[in-house]
Amino acid sequence: MLINENVKFAFSSLWGNKIRSVLTMLGVIIGVFSVITLVSIGEGLRNEFSTQVSDIGSNLIIVASGQIDTESESFNPASLLGNATLSVDDVDRLKEEVPNIEKMVWTINMPSQVSRDDKTLRSTINFATQPEVLEIMTYDLESGRDMTYGDMDAKARVVILGGQVKNSLFDEDEEAIDQKINLVNEEFTVIGVMEEKENAISFGDTNFNNVIILPFTTGEEIVEDSSIFRIILQADSPETVDTVATDVNNVILDQHDQNEDFSVLTQEDLLDLFESFFSILTSAITGIAAISLIVGGIGIMNIMLVSVTERTREIGIRKSIGATSTNILTQFLIEAGVISLIGGGIGVGLAFIASQLIAIYAGIPATITLQALLLGLLISMGVGIVFGLAPAIKAAQKRPIEALRYE
Amino acid sequence: MESTVIKLKNLSKTFYLTKTNKVEALKNVSLEIKQGDFLALMGPSGSGKSTLLNLVGLLDIPDENNGELLIDDHNPKDLNKTELAYLRRDTIGFIFQTFNLLPRMNAWENVLLPMRYAKVPRKSRKDRTKKLLTMMNLQNRIKHKPAELSGGERQRVAIARALANQPKIILADEPTGNLDSKSGQDIMKILKELNRKEGVTMIIVTHDQEIADMTDYTIKLKDGELCS
Ligand SMILES: Nc1ncnc2c1ncn2[C@@H]1O[C@H](COP(=O)(O)OP(=O)(O)O)[C@@H](O)[C@H]1O
Ligand SMILES: [Mg+2]
Numbered sequence: 342m343l344i345n346e347n348v349k350f351a352f353s354s355l356w357g358n359k360i361r362s363v364l365t366m367l368g369v370i371i372g373v374f375s376v377i378t379l380v381s382i383g384e385g386l387r388n389e390f391s392t393q394v395s396d397i398g399s400n401l402i403i404v405a406s407g408q409i410d411t412e413s414e415s416f417n418p419a420s421l422l423g424n425a426t427l428s429v430d431d432v433d434r435l436k437e438e439v440p441n442i443e444k445m446v447w448t449i450n451m452p453s454q455v456s457r458d459d460k461t462l463r464s465t466i467n468f469a470t471q472p473e474v475l476e477i478m479t480y481d482l483e484s485g486r487d488m489t490y491g492d493m494d495a496k497a498r499v500v501i502l503g504g505q506v507k508n509s510l511f512d513e514d515e516e517a518i519d520q521k522i523n524l525v526n527e528e529f530t531v532i533g534v535m536e537e538k539e540n541a542i543s544f545g546d547t548n549f550n551n552v553i554i555l556p557f558t559t560g561e562e563i564v565e566d567s568s569i570f571r572i573i574l575q576a577d578s579p580e581t582v583d584t585v586a587t588d589v590n591n592v593i594l595d596q597h598d599q600n601e602d603f604s605v606l607t608q609e610d611l612l613d614l615f616e617s618f619f620s621i622l623t624s625a626i627t628g629i630a631a632i633s634l635i636v637g638g639i640g641i642m643n644i645m646l647v648s649v650t651e652r653t654r655e656i657g658i659r660k661s662i663g664a665t666s667t668n669i670l671t672q673f674l675i676e677a678g679v680i681s682l683i684g685g686g687i688g689v690g691l692a693f694i695a696s697q698l699i700a701i702y703a704g705i706p707a708t709i710t711l712q713a714l715l716l717g718l719l720i721s722m723g724v725g726i727v728f729g730l731a732p733a734i735k736a737a738q739k740r741p742i743e744a745l746r747y748e
Numbered sequence: 749m750e751s752t753v754i755k756l757k758n759l760s761k762t763f764y765l766t767k768t769n770k771v772e773a774l775k776n777v778s779l780e781i782k783q784g785d786f787l788a789l790m791g792p793s794g795s796g797k798s799t800l801l802n803l804v805g806l807l808d809i810p811d812e813n814n815g816e817l818l819i820d821d822h823n824p825k826d827l828n829k830t831e832l833a834y835l836r837r838d839t840i841g842f843i844f845q846t847f848n849l850l851p852r853m854n855a856w857e858n859v860l861l862p863m864r865y866a867k868v869p870r871k872s873r874k875d876r877t878k879k880l881l882t883m884m885n886l887q888n889r890i891k892h893k894p895a896e897l898s899g900g901e902r903q904r905v906a907i908a909r910a911l912a913n914q915p916k917i918i919l920a921d922e923p924t925g926n927l928d929s930k931s932g933q934d935i936m937k938i939l940k941e942l943n944r945k946e947g948v949t950m951i952i953v954t955h956d957q958e959i960a961d962m963t964d965y966t967i968k969l970k971d972g973e974l975c976s
Binding site for chain 2: 346350353354357654655657658659660661662663664665666667668740741742745
């Protein structure tokens with residue numbers, strides 16, 4: 342019942358001093374706002390990422406040139422762009438020695454320049470590979486036809502375009518099939534266009550919306566080099582993924598004289614990789630949160646200490662009409678709690694707006710979970726109470742006569 | 749048979765400004781006040797009147813010597829801080845020269861507050877607040893904040909607040925000091941009537957002889973000592 346009265350009185354004293362109240366809350370507002378916004382972005386990215394990882398086909402294993410250490414906390418994306426250290430010999434041995442492989446394709450990297458008439462693109466990812474690639478990556482064609490072994494045998498100058506590439510090279514309603522494009526100073530005919538997947542994630546580093554695929558043999562002939570950049574395998578069931586990955590690793594290791602100049606990644610590894618990213622992100626958020634909330638708390642403590650001094654006489658009056666020290670302590674604690682809770686509420690509100698804006702303008706599906714919301718409010722109230730404690734104790738300990746005599 | 753509600757025996761109060769520089773505000777004061785007494789406490793400025801009232805009102809503590817203080821048969825020395833607050837809340841009502849109302853609360857809330865601290869049930873405390881404000885002829889000033897009231901009205905709110913928990917003792921430190929003589933007379937009439945009807949013990953500090961004449965008897969302090 343006194344709680345009720347205290348909350349009411351806390352509101353009236355906050356209202357009576359609006360600018361100061363807002364300044365007091367500012368630290369907590371910013372603290373809670375940044376924590377919740379960052380958490381919601383992280384959460385959004387994480388959700389998005391795991392759905393996409395499971396979207397890119399199943400039971401995939403990728404062998405990449407260069408070292409990617411998924412165990413260590415640090416992950417260097419540059420290592421994904423290492424030199425091609427794999428070869429057709431590796432592929433041959435995998436075919437012979439590793440059981441339970443459903444499908445397998447391997448790729449040669451091509452120079453990335455492509456042009457059509459006066460349009461030139463320099464950032465597409467061009468590679469030569471086998472016809473099964475689209476099946477493995479679960480991409481469908483939007484128009485045209487798939488690559489065939491006929492194309493392979495003929496070393497045909499044909500290409501399949503990623504959805505984004507098509508849009509860049511051709512007008513919206515323009516038909517791309519059977520049109521010519523120029524790649525590595527040779528003319529190629531477009532035979533297929535892939536569907537565009539929204540937010541296609543790159544398995545390894547390849548965004549499939551941005552690829553140009555040509556027959557392996559054609560690529561081999563053009564670059565006069567058969568170094569393999571990627572080998573993509575599909576295990577025949579989820580249960581065999583891990584053993585296939587281990588077998589693949591052992592076989593290539595043997596082929597490379599125990600030289601670990603390649604990496605074998607499963608989708609699981611990929612998730613682990615990004616989990617480690619997120620855990621770094623999470624610690625950073627926690628750090629920011631802690632700092633800003635401490636700053637906010639100190640702000641509250643500072644203002645409350647001033648307020649206690651200013652209100653010495655009020656404390657004296659209350660004690661003279663029968664308030665106990667506990668009554669006074671509770672009053673000031675509730676006041677600090679109310680200030681920071683309102684600050685927290687405003688912070689949560691702003692974070693909600695921010696997450697909507699981020700979702701709209703940055704395309705990150707930032708989501709505020711109920712947990713994050715409650716946590717924000719709880720933490721802000723906790724901050725108020727913890728940092729309000731010292732001022733409240735100071736208020737409670739004032740001797741009635743001295744408080745009353747205070748001018 | 750009237751009983752003693754306030755008893756002082758050889759009570760002293762010394763203020764230490766520094767280790768060596770001290771003010772003996774009260775020196776060995778002995779005094780007994782009976783239930784229902786209505787008296788004035790007079791004396792020149794600085795003679796120790798407020799000091800005495802603050803000791804009786806449990807706002808301050810007397811010197812640690814062989815002096816003794818009994819308020820409604822309780823010795824403050826035997827009580828902890830919380831028990832002191834309870835005794836103050838339930839036994840004593842204060843009226844100050846400067847009113848000491850809470851400026852952000854209206855008349856109603858000011859009068860209600862002591863009853864909240866005393867955990868008086870909602871209905872009873874509302875009823876009592878209404879009764880007290882009506883008794884003080886403030887029924888049309890319920891929503892007014894102290895700044896919106898005249899001096900006399902403020903002091904009447906303060907009296908209503910002092911009466912809230914039905915105290916045995918009312919201590920008034922120059923209650924008319926900030927009022928014109930007409931309002932001062934009115935306040936004194938109210939206090940006298942309260943004493944007559946409800947038997948509340950009242951000590952009224954004043955240096956106005958006219959005010960003192962309205963009480964039943966007067967005690968005088970000079971340099972911290974009682975003179976008879
Ligand atoms: N807190 C204090 N510290 C030091 N001296 C004080 C204090 N309170 C009162 N005194 C001194 O005690 C004496 C009595 O004061 P007080 O009881 O207020 O007098 P009165 O109310 O009769 O005018 C005065 O000399 C005053 O200066
Ligand atoms: Mg005085």
